[in-house]
Amino acid sequence: MDDFEQELARMMRDTQEHVPFGPHHHERLQALLRARRRARAALMAGGSLLLLAGVCVGLPVALAAQEHHGNRPASTPTSTPSSGPTSGPTGGPTDFPTDVPTSGGTPGAWPGTPGTPGASGTPGGSGAPTTPTHNGTSGPSGPSGTSAPTATSGPTTAPTSAPTSVSGYDPTTAPTSGPTAAAAPTSGPTATPMTFGGSGPTGTPTPFPTR
Amino acid sequence: MRQSRADGFDEFVEARWSALFHLARLLTGGDRHRAEDLLQEGLLKLWSAWPKVAGQAPEAYLRQILVRAAARSARRRWWGERPTEELPETPGSQDLAAVVEERTRLEAALALLPARQRAAVVLRYYQDLPEGQVAEVMGCPVGTARSLTSRGVAKLREALTEASESAR
Numbered sequence: 001m002d003d004f005e006q007e008l009a010r011m012m013r014d015t016q017e018h019v020p021f022g023p024h025h026h027e028r029l030q031a032l033l034r035a036r037r038r039a040r041a042a043l044m045a046g047g048s049l050l051l052l053a054g055v056c057v058g059l060p061v062a063l064a065a066q067e068h069h070g071n072r073p074a075s076t077p078t079s080t081p082s083s084g085p086t087s088g089p090t091g092g093p094t095d096f097p098t099d100v101p102t103s104g105g106t107p108g109a110w111p112g113t114p115g116t117p118g119a120s121g122t123p124g125g126s127g128a129p130t131t132p133t134h135n136g137t138s139g140p141s142g143p144s145g146t147s148a149p150t151a152t153s154g155p156t157t158a159p160t161s162a163p164t165s166v167s168g169y170d171p172t173t174a175p176t177s178g179p180t181a182a183a184a185p186t187s188g189p190t191a192t193p194m195t196f197g198g199s200g201p202t203g204t205p206t207p208f209p210t211r
Numbered sequence: 212m213r214q215s216r217a218d219g220f221d222e223f224v225e226a227r228w229s230a231l232f233h234l235a236r237l238l239t240g241g242d243r244h245r246a247e248d249l250l251q252e253g254l255l256k257l258w259s260a261w262p263k264v265a266g267q268a269p270e271a272y273l274r275q276i277l278v279r280a281a282a283r284s285a286r287r288r289w290w291g292e293r294p295t296e297e298l299p300e301t302p303g304s305q306d307l308a309a310v311v312e313e314r315t316r317l318e319a320a321l322a323l324l325p326a327r328q329r330a331a332v333v334l335r336y337y338q339d340l341p342e343g344q345v346a347e348v349m350g351c352p353v354g355t356a357r358s359l360t361s362r363g364v365a366k367l368r369e370a371l372t373e374a375s376e377s378a379r
Contacts, residue, residue, distance in 0.1 A: 004368050005336065012237060012337035015314035021228035025247075029224070032255050 220261050223269055224254060231273065237333045238281040238326075241318025249284065253277045275348050278334065282326045282349075320370035328363035335360045 001009075228250075235246035235253070253276040257269060264272045321329050327349065334345045346356035 005364060008332075008364070008367060008371075009336040009339070011313060011317050012333070015310060015317055016230065016233040017314070019229050019232050021225045025228065026221075029251060029254060032251055033258060036255060036259075 219265055220258055223265075227270060231270075231277075234274065234333065234337065235277055235281070236318070237321060237337055238277060238330055239284075240322030240324070240329060241315070242322075245284070249277060249280055252280055271348075274334075274338065278330045278348050279350065282330055284326075316371065316374050320367050320374065323370050324363050324366055328359045328366070331356055331359035332363040332367065336364075 231253075232246060232250055235250040236243055239245040239249060253273050256276050257264070257273045260272065261269070321332070324332065330349060331345055334340045334348055335342070340348065342353055342357050342360070345360065346353040349356055349359075351359075
């Protein structure tokens with residue numbers, strides 16, 4: 001430390017003015033503290049209100065979402081068994097709802113595909129215009145509802161013909177419906193192969209690769 | 212609860228007010244109003260943390276608050292100052308004139324420095340802190356603190372020399 005630095009340090013210390021902590025300092029500090037307390041209380045109150053508002057808004061939305069979501073998984077677990085050959089009866093109807101809502105226009109293509117097979121398509125075709133609506137509505141609400149009879153009626157013949165009811169509804173027309181099913185992915189690539197592949201493991205091998 | 216929270220705070224403020232005010236004044240380059248604002252703001256923050264720091268080193272904590280707040284506040288463009296016709300302070304008696312003159316000179320020279328240089332010089336020469344602690348308080352590397360101090364001292368040397376020459 002040179003002379004100047006020592007002089008600087010001395011100047012800084014010696015020029016200290018004695019300023020007592022007066023009442024006006026005390027009052028001002030207390031006023032600041034009060035203001036800070038008030039601001040914190042206001043902040044807490046505002047935060048609580050915001051939280052309350054968030055809960056009031058979020059809870060019904062969450063409940064509604066859960067309700068909506070709770071319906072969807074009902075189709076998902078039933079569609080999983082649909083891949084199993086034993087649960088083909090239930091898989092048949094439950095596959096419809098997953099497809100019908102998602103592929104809106106493709107149900108036309110989808111029932112059309114079974115519809116084209118002809119005579120077997122007539123039940124399917126008669127079911128086809130109705131089953132999308134049935135399935136679309138009954139799928140989420142009750143897989144064992146109105147569509148269950150149609151489904152069970154399909155798979156009751158179906159344990160053996162379960163794949164055929166899906167891939168073409170007719171073993172004899174399966175070759176023709178096979179290509180249409182293979183062509184179906186162009187019209188409804190996501191919907192139809194999913195159901196076909198899921199419920200028709202033996203029927204058409206082509207939907208599986210396309211899937 | 213509130214009483215226990217404030218235990219010792221008032222005593223600390225009363226005991227250290229004068230020294231802390233001088234530190235704040237040096238940090239603000241001699242502006243006593245800004246110094247008072249700075250100190251009040253620092254005390255407010257200290258009060259919030261008082262239960263934690265009361266048993267440790269409240270003055271070091273407050274010093275850090277003051278230094279950083281001074282550096283931050285120096286970046287403000289306008290302080291709400293309004294011109295007045297009256298001078299804020301005049302030396303009261305003749306024997307105080309030398310002290311007041313010296314203080315005025317020092318504060319004028321300090322006011323020429325950038326806030327960080329001023330803080331480094333004040334911490335180093337008024338608070339007598341080692342370089343490492345200066346760096347810690349300022350929140351910068353030791354080399355930066357050393358550089359800020361040496362540049363600040365060089366500027367002060369120049370300014371004070373000029374001031375003393377012009378006084379003659």
